Amino acid sequence: MERKVGTISRGVRAPIIREGDDLATIVVNSVLEAAASENYEMRDKDVVAVTEAIVARAQGNYATVDDIAADIKAKTGGETLGVIFPILSRNRFAICLKGIARGVKKVVLMLSYPSDEVGNHLVDIELLDEKGVNPYSDVLSLERYRELFGENKHTFTGVDYVDYYSELIKAEGAEVEVVFANNPKVILDYTKNVLTCDIHTRKRTKRILKNAGAEVVLGLDDVLNAPVNGSGYNADYGLLGTNKSTEERVKLFPRDCDVFVNEVSRQFAEKTGKKVEVMVYGDGAFKDPVGKIWELADPVVSPAYTPGLEGTPNEVKLKYLADNNFANLEGEELKNAISEYIKNKDEDLVGSMVSQGTTPRRLTDLIGSLCDLTSGSGDKGTPIVHIQGYFDNFTN
Secondary structure (H helix, E strand, O other), rough: OOOOOOEEEEEEEOOOOOOOHHHHHHHHHHHHHHHHHOOOOOOOOOEEEEHHHHHHHOOOEEHHHHHHHHHHHHHOOOOEEEEEEEOOOOHHHHHHHHHHHOOEEEEEEEEEEOOOOOEOOOOOHHHHHHHHHOOOOEEEEEEHHHHHOOOOOOOOOOOOHHHHHHHHHOOOOOOOOEEEOOOHHHHOOOEEEEEEOOEEEEEEHHHHHHOOOOOEEEEHHHOOOOOOOOOOOOOOOOOOEEEEEEEEEEEEOOHHHHHHHHHHHHHHHHHHOOOEEEEEOOOOOOEEEOOOOEOOOOOOOEEEEEEHOOOOOOOOOOHHHHHHOOOOHHHHHHHHHHHHHHHOOOOOOOOOOOOOOOOOOOHHHHHHHHHHHHOOOOOOOOOEEEOOOOOOOOOO
């Protein structure tokens, strides 16, 4: 019988993961138990994805606020530090800022506006037009910002992040000065020591600052990129991808994930005889149309994946074929013609009209986004996602 279902994404429940757990075995067993309970079978080219949170938990990749403070002090001198372009997040950045402030005497906090890098707004962009403010050139002091825009609470959290971050810094015994600007060179009017906290634009920001004469230029990826007092670390991303664990502890982005995904794939092959692709995923790469927040606060969607997930889709647009190449056909004849076209499509369709409107993003970004939406970020209890049929097309 012809298969009538395409891609299926299932959230898989798993035990609560603790440091030191054999996560690869837990993942494989959890997926196989889920398949047995729902009466379906593993297939070749299935994808099993595991959220970065439980990988880091199993690794014990944690650090304390004191560890962050010690690294900041050692790398900046512990005096006045410009902290620029942080995202507005209690979970992601506030806990890091606590450690940063603990490691210095003064923080010059420079916030981008009207929003941070991932779309959390400090002020409505319409108000900028109304007040005649140019965010590309205008530098605002805290007093001028309040005079123009007053108090602005986050759409979803109800937090005034300007006050929240300022009070957090002062609570750590550091002095704070707040500036609003989008040109990284502005911070050099206040200090030559800079920690740039942007995620996806950090390399450009570092280059601009160094060329403009900054003396110390660090990114969040340069903090805890090696152990401090035996702490966790991430050699590639440092504090990027960090989440709050407790009031004094952070969970870092997982490291050495290649070994993990290959071991999970090996165990599936051993137990099922199937070639299963495996990936670790974090934030999905999508934008909320209401809050205007771009979800990707992690440095990458997927820090590791098996080789079969490399590349981008190579697909043709069915409606284009139906309306153009085979506009004169109907029914079974149309179906057969399109099926034959797909079977014989070029291996590289870049630039071809028949592929227009298909998604040219990397497979890991697409699948990781699907996984993030499937597993959610709350209490679903499904940190593993099992995807079937993702690589199928109209002919399968």
